[in-house]
Amino acid sequence: MSPTAPIRDVATLLEALPYIREFHGKTVVIKYGGAAMVDPALREEFARDVVLMKYVGINPIVVHGGGPDITAYMDRLGLPVEFVSGLRVSDADTVEIAKMVLVGKVNKDIVLRLGRHGQPAVGLCGDDGMLFRAARKAAPNGEDIGFVGSIERVDTDVLTHIAQDYIPVIASVGADRDGNSYNINADEAAGAVARALGAYKVMFLTDVRGWLRDPADQDSVINEVTADEVERQLPEIAGGMRPKLAACIEAIHGGVSSAVIVDGRVPHSLLLELFTDAGLGTMVKPAI
Amino acid sequence: MSPTAPIRDVATLLEALPYIREFHGKTVVIKYGGAAMVDPALREEFARDVVLMKYVGINPIVVHGGGPDITAYMDRLGLPVEFVSGLRVSDADTVEIAKMVLVGKVNKDIVLRLGRHGQPAVGLCGDDGMLFRAARKAAPNGEDIGFVGSIERVDTDVLTHIAQDYIPVIASVGADRDGNSYNINADEAAGAVARALGAYKVMFLTDVRGWLRDPADQDSVINEVTADEVERQLPEIAGGMRPKLAACIEAIHGGVSSAVIVDGRVPHSLLLELFTDAGLGTMVKPAI
Amino acid sequence: MSPTAPIRDVATLLEALPYIREFHGKTVVIKYGGAAMVDPALREEFARDVVLMKYVGINPIVVHGGGPDITAYMDRLGLPVEFVSGLRVSDADTVEIAKMVLVGKVNKDIVLRLGRHGQPAVGLCGDDGMLFRAARKAAPNGEDIGFVGSIERVDTDVLTHIAQDYIPVIASVGADRDGNSYNINADEAAGAVARALGAYKVMFLTDVRGWLRDPADQDSVINEVTADEVERQLPEIAGGMRPKLAACIEAIHGGVSSAVIVDGRVPHSLLLELFTDAGLGTMVKPAI
Amino acid sequence: MSPTAPIRDVATLLEALPYIREFHGKTVVIKYGGAAMVDPALREEFARDVVLMKYVGINPIVVHGGGPDITAYMDRLGLPVEFVSGLRVSDADTVEIAKMVLVGKVNKDIVLRLGRHGQPAVGLCGDDGMLFRAARKAAPNGEDIGFVGSIERVDTDVLTHIAQDYIPVIASVGADRDGNSYNINADEAAGAVARALGAYKVMFLTDVRGWLRDPADQDSVINEVTADEVERQLPEIAGGMRPKLAACIEAIHGGVSSAVIVDGRVPHSLLLELFTDAGLGTMVKPAI
Amino acid sequence: MSPTAPIRDVATLLEALPYIREFHGKTVVIKYGGAAMVDPALREEFARDVVLMKYVGINPIVVHGGGPDITAYMDRLGLPVEFVSGLRVSDADTVEIAKMVLVGKVNKDIVLRLGRHGQPAVGLCGDDGMLFRAARKAAPNGEDIGFVGSIERVDTDVLTHIAQDYIPVIASVGADRDGNSYNINADEAAGAVARALGAYKVMFLTDVRGWLRDPADQDSVINEVTADEVERQLPEIAGGMRPKLAACIEAIHGGVSSAVIVDGRVPHSLLLELFTDAGLGTMVKPAI
Amino acid sequence: MSPTAPIRDVATLLEALPYIREFHGKTVVIKYGGAAMVDPALREEFARDVVLMKYVGINPIVVHGGGPDITAYMDRLGLPVEFVSGLRVSDADTVEIAKMVLVGKVNKDIVLRLGRHGQPAVGLCGDDGMLFRAARKAAPNGEDIGFVGSIERVDTDVLTHIAQDYIPVIASVGADRDGNSYNINADEAAGAVARALGAYKVMFLTDVRGWLRDPADQDSVINEVTADEVERQLPEIAGGMRPKLAACIEAIHGGVSSAVIVDGRVPHSLLLELFTDAGLGTMVKPAI
Numbered sequence A, B, C, D, E, F: 001m002s003p004t005a006p007i008r009d010v011a012t013l014l015e016a017l018p019y020i021r022e023f024h025g026k027t028v029v030i031k032y033g034g035a036a037m038v039d040p041a042l043r044e045e046f047a048r049d050v051v052l053m054k055y056v057g058i059n060p061i062v063v064h065g066g067g068p069d070i071t072a073y074m075d076r077l078g079l080p081v082e083f084v085s086g087l088r089v090s091d092a093d094t095v096e097i098a099k100m101v102l103v104g105k106v107n108k109d110i111v112l113r114l115g116r117h118g119q120p121a122v123g124l125c126g127d128d129g130m131l132f133r134a135a136r137k138a139a140p141n142g143e144d145i146g147f148v149g150s151i152e153r154v155d156t157d158v159l160t161h162i163a164q165d166y167i168p169v170i171a172s173v174g175a176d177r178d179g180n181s182y183n184i185n186a187d188e189a190a191g192a193v194a195r196a197l198g199a200y201k202v203m204f205l206t207d208v209r210g211w212l213r214d215p216a217d218q219d220s221v222i223n224e225v226t227a228d229e230v231e232r233q234l235p236e237i238a239g240g241m242r243p244k245l246a247a248c249i250e251a252i253h254g255g256v257s258s259a260v261i262v263d264g265r266v267p268h269s270l271l272l273e274l275f276t277d278a279g280l281g282t283m284v285k286p287a288i
Helices: A004-015 A017-023 A040-055 A067-076 A090-117 A157-164 A184-196 A228-235 A241-251 A269-275 B006-015 B016-023 B040-055 B067-075 B091-116 B157-164 B186-197 B227-236 B240-255 B269-275 C002-014 C019-022 C041-053 C065-074 C094-115 C156-165 C186-197 C227-236 C241-253 C269-275 D002-013 D017-023 D038-054 D067-076 D092-116 D157-163 D184-198 D228-236 D241-253 D269-275 E004-015 E017-023 E042-057 E067-076 E093-118 E157-163 E186-197 E229-234 E239-255 E268-276 F004-015 F017-023 F040-055 F067-076 F091-118 F155-162 F186-197 F229-238 F239-253 F270-276
Strands: A026-033 A061-063 A119-126 A130-135 A148-154 A169-172 A173-175 A181-184 A201-206 A224-226 A258-263 A282-285 B027-032 B059-064 B122-127 B132-136 B147-152 B165-172 B174-176 B181-184 B200-208 B222-227 B259-264 B282-285 C027-032 C059-064 C121-125 C133-137 C150-156 C167-171 C173-175 C181-184 C201-206 C224-226 C256-261 C282-285 D027-032 D057-066 D121-125 D131-138 D146-154 D167-171 D174-175 D179-183 D202-205 D225-227 D258-263 D281-285 E027-032 E059-064 E121-125 E132-136 E147-153 E167-171 E173-175 E181-183 E200-207 E224-226 E256-263 E282-285 F027-032 F059-064 F121-125 F131-137 F149-156 F165-171 F173-175 F183-184 F203-208 F222-227 F258-265 F281-283
Touching: A004 A017, A004 C224, A004 D002, A004 D269, A004 E229, A017 A269, A017 D038, A017 F270, A026 A184, A026 C150, A040 A090, A040 A269, A040 D002, A040 D017, A061 A090, A061 A241, A061 F203, A061 F229, A067 A090, A090 A169, A090 B091, A119 B122, A119 D002, A148 A184, A148 B269, A157 A169, A157 B157, A181 A184, A184 A201, A184 A241, A201 A241, A201 A269, A224 A228, A228 A241, A228 A269, A228 A282, A228 C041, A241 A258, A241 A282, A241 D258, A258 A269, A258 C133, A258 F149, A269 D002, A269 D157, A269 E067, A269 F258, B006 C041, B006 C269, B006 F203, B016 C041, B027 B186, B027 F222, B040 B059, B040 B091, B040 B165, B040 B269, B040 C002, B040 C019, B059 B091, B059 B186, B067 B091, B067 F229, B091 B122, B091 B165, B091 B174, B091 B181, B091 B269, B091 E239, B132 B181, B132 E157, B147 B186, B157 B165, B165 C269, B181 B186, B181 F004, B186 B200, B186 B240, B186 C059, B186 C156, B186 E229, B186 F186, B200 B240, B200 B269, B227 B240, B227 B282, B227 D067, B240 B259, B240 B282, B259 B269, B259 C181, B259 F229, B269 C002, B269 C019, C002 C019, C027 C041, C027 C186, C027 C241, C041 C059, C041 C167, C041 C269, C059 C156, C094 C121, C094 C167, C094 F091, C121 F121, C133 D225, C150 C186, C150 D157, C156 C167, C156 F155, C167 F091, C181 C186, C181 F270, C186 C201, C186 C241, C201 F067, C224 C227, C227 C241, C241 C256, C241 C282, C256 C269, C269 D167, D002 D017, D002 F040, D017 D269, D017 F040, D027 D038, D027 D184, D038 D057, D038 D269, D038 F165, D057 D157, D057 D184, D057 E268, D067 D092, D092 D121, D092 D167, D092 D174, D092 D179, D092 E093, D092 E229, D121 D157, D121 E121, D146 D184, D146 F281, D157 D167, D157 D281, D157 E157, D167 F229, D179 D184, D184 D202, D202 D241, D202 D269, D225 D228, D225 F229, D228 D241, D228 D281, D241 D258, D241 D281, D258 D269, E004 E017, E004 F004, E004 F040, E004 F270, E027 E042, E027 E186, E027 E239, E042 E059, E042 E093, E042 E167, E042 E268, E042 F004, E042 F017, E059 E157, E059 E186, E067 E093, E093 E167, E093 E173, E093 E181, E132 E181, E132 F258, E157 E167, E186 E200, E200 E268, E224 E229, E229 E239, E229 E282, E229 F017, E239 E256, E239 E282, E256 E268, F004 F017, F017 F270, F027 F040, F027 F186, F027 F239, F040 F059, F040 F091, F040 F165, F040 F270, F059 F091, F059 F155, F059 F186, F067 F091, F091 F121, F121 F155, F131 F183, F149 F186, F183 F229, F186 F203, F186 F239, F203 F239, F203 F270, F222 F229, F229 F239, F229 F281, F239 F258, F258 F270
Parallel strands: A026 A061, A026 A201, A061 A169, A119 A169, A130 A173, A148 A181, A201 A258, A224 A282, B027 B059, B027 B200, B059 B165, B122 B165, B132 B174, B147 B181, B200 B259, B222 B282, C027 C059, C027 C201, C059 C167, C121 C167, C133 C173, C150 C181, C201 C256, C224 C282, D027 D057, D027 D202, D057 D167, D121 D167, D131 D174, D146 D179, D202 D258, D225 D281, E027 E059, E027 E200, E059 E167, E121 E167, E132 E173, E147 E181, E200 E256, E224 E282, F027 F059, F027 F203, F059 F165, F121 F165, F131 F173, F149 F183, F203 F258, F222 F281
Antiparallel strands: A130 A148, A173 A181, A258 A282, B132 B147, B174 B181, B259 B282, C133 C150, C173 C181, C256 C282, D131 D146, D174 D179, D258 D281, E132 E147, E173 E181, E256 E282, F131 F149, F173 F183, F258 F281
């Protein structure tokens, strides 16, 4: 048989070389969520993508939430599910269930899947090695929504112990000084981890094509924007894009070189973003 | 004020010195369970005891199960709870719930409590860093009881990364090569971890006074016994003492210097066992 | 037998936990002298106390003099013993004898005693690894008192080589650039070592209850005082308390967090000071 | 624009993942020569291939000869070029010229080209760090052919110093104990280096399609063969394939897992061999 | 036999002790050239001197040119040899030949000779580990003289990898960003390497007795001079002394403690300069 | 001035090169005593010799006794001095004085002298870091001679901590398990240290020309002998040569490559032995 097809494959490999060079030895934080976490095929592709990143010398850190799974268990237990401004109203029982689902189910599913694709991972939550210290936060309208927390402090020591040989996978829950547990928005957690680690890049997987100039028009994706520009517009932004853009600002202002919002419905969107010029989604950059 | 009371305290501290010397730099695996995990006061004492062990130079590793919490959630979800020879019959849904409860609730409670007492801990389960590889096992009567596993292999690398600066806390669940999760008996897990680490000692907390010559007579505790002697008697032993004694044999035959079954209802039974001559419970030793 | 007594012992152990936590990994310099060095029982207790400190993660450094032993040998040799302002007038022969006694007898007695209590120690004097560089100093009244030296420079390298695995025990003698040996006040030496190492604490064992507001009244102990306050009063202080207080000032101004003058006649005064609230003696602190 | 093309590219990248996994952290020795060293385009492709290997975690070591360049300089200098059984008859002047050309021209060309593709390299010959100790060898017919050497000893220390951060590029010349320089066959050198390093694989680039069952029939390539089988047939093999096959035997018997003879005229034959199933050339394996 | 002669020898060894102490652990860069590189006896002495330096704890780095060897090969190839202001006019062919001679012949001769005297060495040129980045320079009169380069950047990483266990021997050629090779003046290279390494001393071997106040009078050697004084006089200096003095200024202004121009015709001039008060040649020092 | 004299000096330096090469990185234990410790000029020469050894890469360990100084102090104190078979009869008081003199005077004199010659040293005795464990031994005739000990065990850990940066200087006293101190023969101590360290060479300084075939004939020195031969003759040997020869046997049988008895009255006998072919004294070698 003619070796033409393999040659084409190898040529492709070599086209990735400049990108591999750029990211070699760099830390990349990935907020994992949405369709890429729900669709079985996308889930496997995500795991392979992250394992490949590790093998070509990148230091990937996965941060995840898991809203749908939490809601499913709330339903099985006959508990009411309520949201205020997109934040889950969380009494102590809700937080306990959310934490069990995120840490004991979603997190370990990701850890096992990465392992099956050839790279041992270690799952963590904010409690492990005191990774996150959380503090209660109110809803934007000031309403008390219970044990919903923001991150006061990230202690990256435990990541340093683990990231050399394993892929760290972080569930976005954490406790305050008194040991109360909190739901933490996973976008916020990813931004805070990227900032604390001085990551090179942070990537947010979503179920839209990026930040849309006109939310009704899927073709109005803003390809590149400065963090300052995002900050100016933030007050007018609502919905799921808001915490992502806020986390982009947080990361960029904290020294991260680029923050991208990527369409997780597209297979291999992580690798497309890192290793090709496809230019999917929205990239937030420091002001020039 | 006379310093008599503090002097007595300090004298006590010094009485522990020979024991501290003996255990300094040694690894001690602790199977945590029973009353010490349920009773709020004992829970706090347990955490303080383990933190003290870390501070005086011991390397403690905690392994835990959490049956009552699992059953409670099974009940909340209206699911049937069934045991065969003391092993929980586990379909896929049961294992998922058990894993969530152990990894996402029980484990993190322990981690947070150790942290509050001054020593950061990191929670792990068999999936993290591929710590355990499990295989399905049948009930002693040969009955299929679903996803109940035994441990085929322990990969201690992840513990080495963590145990220098943190107390590892291990939930006894694990997956097989295909990624199926299993309930694993926590006594078995503690014995296997102690053996794999070449631990100096493994301690099993129970709710009885030790291995009783006559189960009906609480005063018939066997204080010391060789592993060979236990092995001879094992076929006739039933109930919760059986997996503990089996794990003692496994550990001792694997090179661990001593395995003790300790009454966890007694406050500070860990420290009493390590740092005094009180001689609670049953100690299994290698043949002389 | 009822385990009540051991339980009380273990409870005591746990009361020390917050203190152990505070001092874990910290360097504590101890000026050893007085009754604690003369009384056989106190001598043993001192050794056990220091060994315990090492085992619970503290890095103790012992600095000692040994006046009475020197005087005894001077007497045996029929040599005159003379003091000016508390400083031993030292011709070359006197210094040679003092050095032999301190380095070859007192120091090794301490080293052996620590070893017998379970912790190997290494004895040093200012000559070893060029630990001290001394310079001749005059008596306060300007009188020439011979080879009595002050410390110009401390080279802590040799301590770094030794303190990881051994307890360093330092005899307070040293030489100048030309190789002439000097008697050095051990309080001064302890203060200088604490300062050079950036120690966390320096402790001076004495035969009084602390710094007394009224030297005639043993109950007038000043419990806590700032270094600045001590400095203001220093010109009026005479006797053995003077070099101790001067060394406290030196240490505190050099960055040591606390300096305490402790009654060495009280058994376990070191541990009482470190691990209880007994509050013996005088603590000198930085100005607030 | 549709991201279809990049997706195809990324999919290709992922197809390489199992191969990247296999070779990650492994040492691969490459005998570089023939068309791949002469043809300008192939030369660039070779450099990119080796740099990519380094970036995906492989430790590549390049060993090269350079016959045509040597002959060209011999011609410019008006010196006779003579071969016996494929070995260059080498008087002292010839060896001096060969060494200058290999070490000062061919080697540095490779080093510079790897650098331009993004990976600093360091050029070595057998003299550097006493990498090779050579001994004079006769032609197969026993004829004295001058300073043509075989390798008596490989000292890999210098490679260990360099290979962590650089790609080592080795010119196949070396000296004996008395400092006389020798031409060394580069196939032999590659085999000896692979053996001494305990390499995972050694690859020989040639200008034919592999080891041909029938030298006249380019389609008679033997795809896979054991080292023992090659050894049996070696006495009947002549020409340039002979030293390659002898080096394969040497490497495999010394513990190298596989030795392959690859067609260097095919672009990217290195990557095709490593990262696809294309199966070019001849693979020599240990006996099963 | 009487041991008088050995005693005298040993006494001599001890006279070197203060000098050995001064240079212990220090980096000394040696520009090797002239008679010491041509005369067979001086060549051996040079190698022994450098090996001795290594054995007594100095870190020697040898930098060399090799003009006469280059000219000899140019002659053998029938190529014209042309100089402008002491710089070799270098077309691409000339540079190729110069590089082959320097890297493939002269450098390896030095490497082998050091090895024979007991200390393995590693030869490098500016291409290895991207040690030098060169840029084209014009002759002082502005005339284009081809591929004659100056050093824009020294990357000392590769020296750090090698100098711990080997003596680095550097041939003064290098390439620009585009991969074009250049002749580089070896005096300039030695000065640049000394500066980049923060060397303690740089030594230039020449064939005259030093910098002569009156070039016609061999007895007019300037023994000591400041770099500023040299800089003032530099515009009037021509010939081979000019690049040496320029390199001295470059090194001293870059922080090197002393730069000496030494008569390489005197046997052991390196050791005489380092280990005795003989005071040969000219020492350039920082301004006082 | 003509540089002839320095050239001769440098030539001498180079003659030592092969010896420096042989001993580079090797441990050499030196038993220091006799005239070299008493004569002021020899004392300085000894210190310079040892410092030079350190500077040329040897790892010297000095072991010393100090009989004359002990006797002098015994006399000053009016105490009787008694010997049985060359061993000092030692009651507790005698040992205390001996220890003070050896550890506090002789040892520190050596430490200071090495420091003044440029190399910091650290003095140790058998108590430090539990270097020696001693046991009481009787005189050869079975008579009880008090606290005279032999070495049961050498713990070289403390030497490892110190010898990298300092010259260890060891006084030959030590204690038993109960803390009783003992006089230890310094020849025995040197042999035991050399054996425990796996030293390359052990050297004994004496006041005779070596082991004499005929003790009355200073010219009957045995230049070289095997340890087995010495062992055969040992029963008939008496006097100070006996413990030296016994220590040579002990060292050689324990793996030390050579043991030499050297005339310490000859200036620089250490360097003459190591760095020239002068061949002073007696060398004991393993059987061939």
